[in-house]
Amino acid sequence: MAAKSNAHSLDPRPAHKFSFGLWTVGNPGRDPFGAPVRPVLAPTKIVELLAEVGAYGVNLHDEDLVPIDASAKKRDAIVAEFKQALSDHGIVVPMATTNLFGDPVFKDGAFTSNDARVRAFALQKTARAIELGVELGASTYVFWGGREGVEAEAGKDPLLALQRFRDALNWLTGFCIDRGYQLRFALEAKPNEPRGDIYLPTTGAMLGFIATLEHPEMVGVNPEVAHERMAGLSFVHALAQAHDAGKLFHVDLNDQAGPRYDQDLRFGSSDLKGAFFLVRFLEDCGYGGPRHFDAHAYRTEDVEGVKDFARGCMRTYLALAQKSKRMQKDAEIQGLLAELSAQDPAASALLTPYSKESGKRLLAARFDRATIASRGMQYEKLDQLVTELLLGLR
Numbered sequence: 001m002a003a004k005s006n007a008h009s010l011d012p013r014p015a016h017k018f019s020f021g022l023w024t025v026g027n028p029g030r031d032p033f034g035a036p037v038r039p040v041l042a043p044t045k046i047v048e049l050l051a052e053v054g055a056y057g058v059n060l061h062d063e064d065l066v067p068i069d070a071s072a073k074k075r076d077a078i079v080a081e082f083k084q085a086l087s088d089h090g091i092v093v094p095m096a097t098t099n100l101f102g103d104p105v106f107k108d109g110a111f112t113s114n115d116a117r118v119r120a121f122a123l124q125k126t127a128r129a130i131e132l133g134v135e136l137g138a139s140t141y142v143f144w145g146g147r148e149g150v151e152a153e154a155g156k157d158p159l160l161a162l163q164r165f166r167d168a169l170n171w172l173t174g175f176c177i178d179r180g181y182q183l184r185f186a187l188e189a190k191p192n193e194p195r196g197d198i199y200l201p202t203t204g205a206m207l208g209f210i211a212t213l214e215h216p217e218m219v220g221v222n223p224e225v226a227h228e229r230m231a232g233l234s235f236v237h238a239l240a241q242a243h244d245a246g247k248l249f250h251v252d253l254n255d256q257a258g259p260r261y262d263q264d265l266r267f268g269s270s271d272l273k274g275a276f277f278l279v280r281f282l283e284d285c286g287y288g289g290p291r292h293f294d295a296h297a298y299r300t301e302d303v304e305g306v307k308d309f310a311r312g313c314m315r316t317y318l319a320l321a322q323k324s325k326r327m328q329k330d331a332e333i334q335g336l337l338a339e340l341s342a343q344d345p346a347a348s349a350l351l352t353p354y355s356k357e358s359g360k361r362l363l364a365a366r367f368d369r370a371t372i373a374s375r376g377m378q379y380e381k382l383d384q385l386v387t388e389l390l391l392g393l394r
Contacts (some may be wrong), residue, residue: 009322012054012314015288019057019094020313020317022064023048024264025306029299031308037299038306044085049303051089053310057290058091059138061099062129068103079135086136094140094290095186095250096133098126100181101146111168112148112161112199118168123168127175134181140250140289142222143169144188149195160202161199166212173215186222186249191231193262202231203238207245220249225278226256226264236277243285251269251282253313254295264295266309268316276390280327327389336382 012018026046028036041049043065050058058180065082086093100110100122108114110122125347133141148165150156152201169185176183191201203223210219221242228235242248255265255275268275282291295311327333350362388394 010315010318012318014056014090016056016318017094018055018314018317019059019290019292020050020055020310021292021294022060024294025049025298026064027296027308029297029301031105031299035298037126038301042301043082047082047085047089047091049307050310051091051191053307055091056129057094059095059097059142059290059292060136061091061097062125062132063099063102064116066132068099079132083136086259093138093291095134095142096129096136096138096140097142097144098129099145100125103240106147108155109145109147109149109161111165112156113164114156117346119164119168123171125126126168126172126192130172130176130181130183134179134183139183140184140186140222142188142250144222145196145198145200148200149192149198151196158199162209165175165199166209169219170214173213173218176218177215183218184249185219187219188222188224188227188252189311190227190262193230197335202233203228203242207241207247210247217308222247222250222252224252225254225267225274226262226294228260229256230262232259235274236281239278239281239285243281243287247286248285248289250289250292251287252279252292253296253317254293254379266295266297266316267293267313268320269312271338272320272390273387275316276320276323276386278319280324283321283324323389324325326394327386329387330389330394333382333385333389336385337376340377340382351368 022043026041026043028038028040030036066078070078085091088109101107105118105121106113109118111119112123113119130141145165150159162371172362187200187206189200189202189206190198192198200209203221206221210216210221213219223235223238223242228238239248239251253267254263255267255270256263257265257270263270277289285362293310293313295309295313301309351366352356352358385394
């Protein structure tokens with residue numbers, strides 16, 4: 001009976017705000033070395049699938065729904081049918097984005113292209129996609145610059161490329177303000193692939209860039225697990241920096257086995273401990289946005305396997321959220337954490353904001369370095385206790 005109750009507690013609910021992209025569960029299993037292995041699902045069928053597995057939302061690129069060359073009449077018919085499916089199945093659209101990387105016209109970038117015609121078309125395409133996102137109810141608009149980069153470094157001036165990217169975002173924020181759209185932009189970093197090097201390759205780089213925009217208050221970040229780990233970085237640290245800056249507008253959850261090609265693995269399938277600390281951070285920091293799974297089912301799976309994949313992402317997140325609560329109640333773990341955070345009163349008194357007097361006190365203080373250095377931190381014990389917690393031993 002207990003096992004049944006626990007299993008039920010891992011069922012997703014709308015309050016969990018779990019979302020998937022049309023491009024994720026709709027991925028037919030194509031890769032650079034092989035043809036599709038699953039049927040291409042219509043967007044309305046993907047909405048039906050997501051409702052079946054218990055998701056709350058679906059996100060999309062413009063072309064995931066409307067073909068790039070669709071007439072206005074065809075576009076309106078597709079959108080009307082999709083909106084009806086959303087209504088029928090109780091699914092919302094929290095986020096939208098633009099495909100600025102798939103069509104051959106974007107082979108050398110979109111906003112940073114050397115060709116002014118490409119840059120202008122990219123703005124037009126994005127503005128129309130923003131209109132689509134607003135029509136569908138999206139509150140966040142993501143920008144991933146998949147082709148905004150180089151292989152031949154001599155081909156682009158990086159300062160000019162950054163200025164062009166800045167000009168594009170300034171134009172689009174102005175467009176939204178003029179139209180009265182209540183959208184927040186979220187910039188998504190990635191170090192490489194499909195370009196050899198992509199501009200603004202990390203979340204930290206994006207945060208620095210946002211400060212140079214005309215309307216930085218409208219722009220935040222959309223960190224992705226795999227993208228930070230491709231650069232060999234800690235995803236939790238990227239989340240913390242974004243949250244600390246007040247810029248964690250959206251998040252892409254998946255998994256990645258080290259700095260290699262972008263794998264987009266099922267959440268928690270490779271680095272379970274990393275996923276645990278990620279969930280712990282999101283649940284504790286007060287993040288209220290969607291938990292978006294930007295991942296793909298293995299190429300070995302049929303459509304039923306895609307459902308298993310989607311359920312697995314959500315169940316793992318919820319299981320790790322339960323483990324996080326268990327950690328908060330674990331007396332031994334919390335005791336160790338209390339010891340680690342205990343402070344020497346005399347030293348704490350030296351760490352006040354700077355003034356002439358506080359500076360004199362700090363510079364006059366004497367420290368017994370040998371005694372301080374002799375303290376064992378017990379991190380080995382703490383890490384093992386967390387491991388045993390995740391293994392179900394505590």
